[in-house]
Amino acid sequence: MDADVIVLGAGMVGVSAALALQQRGRQVWLLDRRAPGEETSHGNAGLLERAAVIPYGFPRQLSSVLRLAANRSPDVRYHPATLPSYAGWLWQYWRESAPARLAATGRAMLPLLEACLPEHDAWIRAAGVTELRRSEGLLEAWRGEATFFDEAANAQRIAREYGLGLTVLDAAALHQAEPGLGQGFSGAIHWHDPHSIRDPGALVRGYAAYFQTLGGVLKQCAVQGLRQAGNGWQVHTDAGVYQAREVVLALGPWSDDLYTPLGYRIPLQVKRGYHMHYYARGPGLQRTVVDMENSFLVAPMARGLRLATGVELARRDAPPTPNQLAQAEALAQGLFPLGERVDAEPWVGCRPCLPDMRPVIGAAPRHPGLWFCFGHSHLGLTLGPVSGRLLAEMMLGEQPFTDPAPYSPARFA
Incomplete structure (x- = not known):
């Protein structure tokens, strides 16, 4: 051997x-x-997402499904020719996202999430890469005021139930925390537990x-x-x-x-995703900020500000179709401090997913x-x-x- x-x-x-x-x-x-x-x-959000206690389920509301089916949403895009090969998997994913099943998955995943940071901490120190980690948390920002208030109340309930730390920031507090952001967010939920990695x-x-x-x-x-x-x-x-x-x-x-x-x-199926790096304007960002209504994020990374997209359903090795990235980039302009692109081409990669x-x-x-x-x-x-x-x-x-x-x-x- x-x-x-x-x-x-x-x-x-x-x-x-x-x-x-x-x-x-x-x-x-x-x-x-x-x-x-x-x-x-290489190409992820760079988050050690300790607060991800609610699984990323398939939307159950008919309005959400119809919106995604139109194939113009920034959070989910798909290649029409790929859908037949995904049909059975999507059905299983939808079924497993029913409230009782989703709650069971949340309970099953919780022991892994509770242990994730101590395991990383030990190896980060032993490997001598402490400079890669930041512990300022994660900002989930909302544009709509009514939606923000509802989501903030829900987040506070989750934080109490799972022993997580958070602070609710109104628009003024958000601007004070991240002066590089433009006007347009009604507020943000600052989750304290997640850590970020400046170069995954x-x-x-x-x-x-x-x-x-x-x-x-x-x-x-x-x-x-x-x-x-x-x-x-x-x-x-x-x-x-x-x-x-x-x-x-x-x-x-x-x-x-x-x-x-x-x-x-x-x-096993894949959810593809894209990212692009940009030079930072002004003070840039101190934390990862998620545009929750549009399902993209901007994170401070070693190469600049990384804009990472939501989900694309496509064959694993299909040619890149960065329309989703272009849409997110347009939505980010004026609100996030994105300067010129750093990368010659967008990065595309695959997340390995089970239903x-x-x-x-x-x-x-x-x-x-x-x-x-x-x-x-x-x-x-x-x-x-x-x-x-x-x-x-x-x-x-x-x-x-x-x-x-x-x-x-x-x-x-």
């Missing part, structure tokens, strides 16, 4: 699984066709470098297939065949390329020595380390810090 464990995928989730196992004394190899943090983990890809690279200092092996190669061999597994790549007793599949939106040939029918809004973390039901860790949707950056910890505890026979049943691959058997 080349290693005790081979982890496939060097995004936040894969790097976290590899690091958690290496810390526990396993000899781990980490394989990916690209360098750590260069795919989905650099955070993943920092964790990967820490993994290597502990003796982990990082190899850049394209994985082409998996095969059981004796008491272990063979991983076929464009650089040769590697062997290990156990394999962790953590390839995010590409995971189905390897589990489907093994006979698993896990309903019940929970990741898959656990043993493959029919293949001993194969483990799954993917499908973290909008929370991969947030939940990478805590998912890696849970997976490592299961693989080593330790007592898991929380019941892993809600994330079991067997739920799709």
